[in-house]
Amino acid sequence: SQKIEQNSEALNIQEGKTATLTCNYTNYSPAYLQWYRQDPGRGPVFLLLIRENEKEKRKERLKVTFDTTLKQSLFHITASQPADSATYLCALGPSNNQGGKLIFGQGTELSVKP
């Protein structure tokens, strides 16, 4: 069955540095991948979607890469700020690009220290 793995340990970085979060998957070929942010006690908030035919996507300080050969997505936050502290979830879309079922990773907790 498909398996998704995100950095299991919390990531602690200094303000101003670039945070890099990893999402690896096996036994699956998603048509797209999404990244969400989740604050404690709240629902996830959508950040970015990247499709299988896209290598990279950017939005302000955020950058996502998608390597279908390595079966890996990297999520970067440049010039990180304490307000970026949260849990970040990757989610794989269906392989046939139909339906809306997402399979979520367990999330990586990011802490940005001032």
Place this chain on the structure above:
Amino acid sequence: EAEVAQSPRYKITEKSQAVAFWCDPISGHATLYWYRQILGQGPELLVQFQDESVVDDSQLPKDRFSAERLKGVDSTLKIQPAELGDSAMYLCASSLYLADEQFFGPGTRLTVL
């Protein structure tokens, strides 16, 4: 800005009791999802609706869980009877299209004693 509404925000119940959660998606969103999230894990899809029809309920424990979206707008998720292992955050989400970004509500935190 339009938001997904959920109620109640918190629910404490005893095992074997019945509980119900309500969700009102963003207006015009045809697709509605119910997820369960255990602390430290990602959300797991329980049921997905397209308008009033169930698209996927493969992970819904149908012996105790039920979900409906009668008029294709708001939705109710019910658990009867509740078990200790049902303690979790129950999230509702909606999207305009399939394979689109999902908008999540604030969730209902369920504690079963």
